[in-house]
Amino acid sequence: MSDLNHIVDDARVAFASATRPADLENEKAKFLGKDGALTKELKALGALPVEEKKIRGAAVNQVRQQVEALLNEARNALAEAALNQKLATEQLDVTLPGRGLAAGGIHPVTRVTRRVAAIFRSMGFEVADGPEIENDWYNFTSLNSPENHPARSMQDTFYVEDKDEHGRPLVLRTHTSPMQVRYARQHTPPIKVIAPGRTYRVDSDATHSPMFHQVEGLWIDKAISFADLKGVYTTFLMRFFEDDNIQLRFRPSYFPFTEPSVEIDMAFGSGPNAGKWLEISGAGQVHPTVIRNFGLDPEEYMGFAFGSGLERLAMLRYGVNDLRLFFENDLRFLGQFK
């Protein structure tokens, strides 16, 4: 018997020394595991004569119950200690006022893009999306830009190191105009679409950012004229600014992909600022070469295109005087558009 009592004493000491549940389970194995002290005693019973086996068996069983009781006690003690520790360190003051949730907002450029899309949709235009990494055929050649056009120079355009699968140079699109060609080649007239999105140029000052947004517009059918451009664009701006008295100027200009071409300026400001104009769009009648690149016959189809700066529209609508504010992510600025 004395050797069995020893097992209980050993277990008491071993269980008390375990400070973590995993340690305790390891200690348990030393007594109740496959090679544990008690398991050995149980196995040894088999070799005893019947009478002795009964007596010894009862004793071993009693010891086992004691060890198991000790084990349970130790487990409970560890669990309780862990709980107390948690309660002591993770204090929760349920009387504190809540922190509240800050409401997010839509970026002013996104807001303006959605507004532009909604207005053009209401005038029957589709809204299309296209790649920002563009090959130089869509970005320049298809739009009738000669090989030596200055816009192609390394100073104005971000070139990508890779070439496309036909070996053509890749650029970060410098305008949304390549979407005219992409869209027209996949659709049949009448073609009536706008394509808003990001564009990139090596440029940075109060009215230029290396990344900016444009919205391209294109309406091609059998008899879409410059008068349609004036009507559609003026209607768009009146609705965009919620003002029927806006003043516009269609100023003669040059683009390789339109003939004739204009720049559209809008008067803004009052008081000392009165009489100032801001250019918001290039536009014109699509050049016959570009119509041909649409896969259409310029003798049969004609129409207008425009490409407008979305930040410019946002600046005028919200009275922002520096375009870079849109991209600095200063919450004091952005929070005003919530």
Ligand code: DAH
């Ligand atoms: N792509 C021109 C630019 O980024 C803007 C432009 C001018 C677009 C005339 C047009 C257009 O569609 O007809 O400066």
